[in-house]
Amino acid sequence: MRNPINTQSCLPERGRADHIKLRAGLMLFAVLFFADTMFSGCTRLAVLPENSGRDPDRNQDRPNILWLVSEDNSPETIGVYGNPAAHTPHIDRLASGGIVFRHAFSHSPVCAVARSTLLSGIHSPSTGMHQMRSRIAQPPEIEDLFYPTLLRKAGYYTANNSKTDYNLPTPHGRFWDESSDDAHYKNRAEGQPFFAVFNNHDTHESGMFLDVMSSEPVTDPAIVPLPPYHPDTPVMRRSWAHYFDRNRDMDSWVGGKLAELEELGLAENTIIFYYGDHGGVLPRSKRFLYHTGTAVPLVVYFPERWQHLAPLEPGSWSDELVGFADFPPTLLSLIGEPIPEQYQGRAFLGPQAKDPESGKYSEPGKDPESGKHFESGKDPVFLYRDRMVQQYDMQRGVFDGEYRYIRNFMPHRPNGQYIHFPFRMQAMQEWYRVWASGEATPKQSVFWVPQPPEELYHTASDPWEVRNLAGNPAYANKLGELREATRRYMLSYRDAGFIPDDMHQALTGGMTLYEYIRTDAYPLDYLVDLAEKATSRNPEHLPMLIWAMQEDYAPARFWGALGCLVLGYDAMAAKPRLITLLDDEFASVQVMAAEALGRLGDMDLAIAALSNVLDSELENELLYAVNALASLDVPAKYHDELLAKLQRIAYDEERVIRGSFQYSRRTATYLVMKWTEDTYPPIY
Template sequence: MNRSLIALILFSISTLCESQDHNILLIISEDNGPEIGCYGTNIETPNLDQLANEGTLFENAYVPQAGCSQSRAALLTGLYPHQNGQIGLATWNYEMISSDIPNAVNTLKQNGYRTGIIGKLHIKPKSAFKFDYKAITKSNFQRTDMNLYAEKASEFFNSSDKPFYLQVNYPDAHRPFIKQINGIPKKPLKVNDVTPLSFVGINHPEIRQQTADYYNSIMRLDHYVGDLLKALEQSGSSENTIVIYIGDHGADLPRGKRTCYEGGVRIPMIIRWPKAKENQRRSELVSTLDLFPTICDIAKIKTPKLLVGQSLKEIIHGKDQAWRKVMITEYHVHSNHNPWPQRAIRNERYKLIFNPLAGEVNPGYDFTMSKKFFGASESNLLDTSTEEVRLAYKNYRKPPLFELYDLKEDPYEFKNLAKDPEYSKELKQLNDLLLQWQKESEDPFFFSKPSRKLFNLIRDSGTKNRKKISYKSMMNIRH
């Protein structure tokens, strides 16, 4: 066989591989922010670190709302919770306004992809998402049979005869924070091995113990992500599969989950795209709302109208493009224990949080600081913190109308600058942009009156049962 013929064959094979539709593997972990080795945390996460080395790590990635169902529904619909209706937990009977809202799963399926999910969906109605394959559909917070995730994924990879989309949802690092299961992690961290997460600001032994086991949960997550990626490699599909890893929101610790603080809405996001730029770190303000448009780009299909995100394809390939200058997040409710309508906007340096029910007690504060999560009392926990941190917790409990933070000088949001005249210009600029966005996105909680109506509706329904709440008539839903 002459050299020119060999070259022609190799070129043809290469062209064929490049023309094939990419598979998509979406990995979602529970309740963890960017507390991973590759993001600078001193814990062992070799598999996620390697994924970052082979792809793109986003340093400023966000979810629209720091809640499980709300985050996942936003990701798959490409819409904010106030737009798709999933403003609270599916397990508390909050749900999307309609099954007809376009979503990534159905869009891929309609365009020739085989779709699968391993782990919980946690969105209502479930029937809106037409998966071809389902396994381990429970939350599995006790972390039983964790080996099954990779085994079921292997079955899916090896039985797919067309491009596939597989979504794998792991239970770590959701509460309860479990130190070790089946010897994993091999060397669990202990209370004296760690310091509390900086955004918590409380250096109490109980907080440190929970932090240690939170890290242990993340290290266990990394182990099983490694098994999953190995199964993908062994299936022969790795070189044609785009791998996306995200956390669904930040840690379930004070000033984290169920808030608009950075500890709640900022997440890890890593994307490995074969033949794209490797080992790059990007600082753009990106959102999980950008994933549906990105998935459409991957599959070479038309992006549905009304999506609010942008495709990340050009960034992943190392190119510069016009990008958003601000990031907006929101909060409504989680379970009925913690309704608190809230909006937040940040730019490169400053962040503004808007509390339409200012001056009232945020029920989420008492819920988070309660005996449900901590043996120590609130006062005992806060005794270990500085005066600045204690003042921040007062604002957390009874929020003012505006909270303004300088994220360069105060990345953990302890010093509220909203009443400082020196920062009036920054406050006005961000508030004007937030108001503009609320109008453009048809935010029904533009003013305090509708926010009060939602708050009362949820509060009056109580926490003893989980009956449906008639909130949908309040929503200006886009679909």
């Protein structure tokens, strides 16, 4: 069986004449697409007429660019990446005439955060858009750099069909000429070059919910390669088989879009990208910082006319490290436009992909201490994870092409926190059942227990990333190297993740968060050092934590209290200071102190403080409180006191909750059902 992640292609490394190439147009592809859908059980499309070589854009001096984007799928679900259970003939044929990227990443493992990086060319923690669906406003000068805006200024017709989800408070469609379910490059002016995005929903997580998985899968459950962290049960195998079926459907959609392009005579002037919007979607992929959550399939096809913009021959594999922050500068490189200096990515295709004098890759940022630029394309890819829907968490990390490093800044939480959407999947319910019944192996149990402060995986030999090497002395040098790379990125990009979101308005005044974190008022070096010590589980750092809880700067108090929570009973000496923080001006600090006191055994104080926060009308304050209650093992004697408030949050539609998505209602509902019903985890 091929390695499902770090695999060699089923195609040779270089293109050969006997491969199906898409140089003279995709007419052969259209015929093959029709034949395949006839015999594979996919949706049947009409036979496409021959094009006779017409090309309405033949006099165009710039290429059209077409993005075909699938949701929630990792490289291992695409046939060209080597998984024997994958059936994606149309993408595989596109790859045979294009370039396949072995190491492409979304940076974040969830849609809104990944898409905000993709839109802006700036890492989401550097804009403040790092929390899932946080709707953080950006300065006008940054919005002016969003790639659809720059493409429109360059004369391109921009069409988005139709997902946006950019983490912004403003209407997302305004950046495009057209953004709707009807958006299409066919609506452009005659002779106008186009940039068009088509998004496919077939592989989205919702397609794996229990209530839509009634049919038997087409893919044989016996042949799917299960990761070792999933229990090998019939239910889990059936879930994986259904997921491969969803990828079959998505692949047929890709085939239809390519056939349409050929039918319209546009194939010879259009550069085509196929990629996934982040990893997914079965448990421990989407929303998690592992390879299965952040790696995406990426295939780029250049027609013969624009082959000079490609770095490799058709049918080649690229080992270059690329991420979504690199996509906007790459677009501008392909169409011959200048790349804004504010972008933190760099072009990996086109004439600006390499410095014409040195031959080195273009450079996206500076080391804040040495002033030297990073050598992108060779440096590790920056990775980040924060609040996932209703559950707070914070992780940062890097991948260098061989090793993955993860720094957990909330190690008191397990990865397996209750989040409504994934728990609607039968696979997640099955995994939880096996673990809760004591039947799980050690590798299958790690997901459900508190995280270690650091994780290090040799992904090249451990593709499912289950052997944490962070505590192995033989890997101390690599651990230190990637720890420092992660810190360098956080400092260079002015990472906003160290500020609790209920403090944003008070700290920023009239500025945007993007502007505030670039001022001297944001002591990032100190906060990073404090947060690293607070989450190290080292009692020697307790004096620093006690000192931090007395700071005037509120984020320092938050991290001091969180560090005591992580230490548990080793923080007993900090109890008097924690009690004073129950009256802090910020709910996030109150909640961290209350949860820490609960862990120290003073549940009366903890519950009283959390109950007070439940009276808030602010979404982020409520989220902190219900997160703490979900994490604490709250004794039954406190349930009645809390249930009335939780039920009002969960079910009272007239209650005013000021915030973006009111995710607090989901966790409140979870707690009500957990404390009042027999089934657990509650599925609603």
